[in-house]
Amino acid sequence: xxxxxxxxxxxxxxxxxxxxxxxxxLLRLDxxxxxxxxxxxxxxxxxxxxxxxxxxxxxxxxxxGYGVLTPALVDEIAALQAERERVxxxxxxxxxxxxxxxxxxxxxxxxxxxxxxxxxxxxxxxxVEQIAAHEAELLACTGARLAAITLDASxxxxxxxxRPAYRTYARPSPDANAxxxxxxxxxxxxxxxxxxxxxxxxxxxxxxxAT
Numbered sequence: 098x099x100x101x102x103x104x105x106x107x108x109x110x111x112x113x114x115x116x117x118x119x120x121x122x123l124l125r126l127d128x129x130x131x132x133x134x135x136x137x138x139x140x141x142x143x144x145x146x147x148x149x150x151x152x153x154x155x156x157x158x159x160x161x162g163y164g165v166l167t168p169a170l171v172d173e174i175a176a177l178q179a180e181r182e183r184v185x186x187x188x189x190x191x192x193x194x195x196x197x198x199x200x201x202x203x204x205x206x207x208x209x210x211x212x213x214x215x216x217x218x219x220x221x222x223x224x225v226e227q228i229a230a231h232e233a234e235l236l237a238c239t240g241a242r243l244a245a246i247t248l249d250a251s252x253x254x255x256x257x258x259x260r261p262a263y264r265t266y267a268r269p270s271p272d273a274n275a276x277x278x279x280x281x282x283x284x285x286x287x288x289x290x291x292x293x294x295x296x297x298x299x300x301x302x303x304x305x306x307a308t
Contacts, residue, residue, distance in 0.1 A: 155291035160189030196240030265304040
């Protein structure tokens with residue numbers, strides 16, 4: 098089997114289907130297993146994680162409530178990070194879950210950050226000033242060294258303790274069927290940070306990749 102892949106015949110792989118009309122996305126249909134993984138599967142995941150951690154430079158934890166990143170696996174990540182610190186980038190719906198792992202970076206989008214902060218959603222450039230006022234709170238609640246908040250067409254904001262906020266800018270694509278920009282941003286950010294790039298350079302590379 099492929100290296101590092103844990104198979105569970107009782108689970109169905111997640112599939113996301115987008116329905117389009119005239120080039121515009123109308124809705125998305127999700128199918129697949131989202132219940133918590135079985136104990137035996139979770140144990141194999143922890144084994145694979147421990148084995149891989151020795152050899153990697155960066156780790157991405159993507160936590161969207163699909164039952165894989167269990168509390169025990171989060172504990173494992175936290176223990177491994179304390180023992181052998183890696184560039185750890187966290188993405189997901191509740192960034193507090195991995196705060197004890199002291200991640201290098203977290204990457205919420207605007208909606209996720211606003212929901213976590215309990216603030217009313219705004220639109221366009223008004224979001225930039227609104228989120229900038231909550232830098233310390235975001236870093237504190239996520240336990241991260243830096244936080245990159247993506248703002249779709251408005252680019253993004255990157256917070257790092259002790260340094261001025263850094264703004265990135267996007268070049269919006271006219272293609273209405275754009276998918277995967279957030280995942281691309283996370284992957285490029287982790288790669289750049291692991292290579293030793295500065296925070297502003299890493300943010301610019303991630304923004305360019307997502308664009």
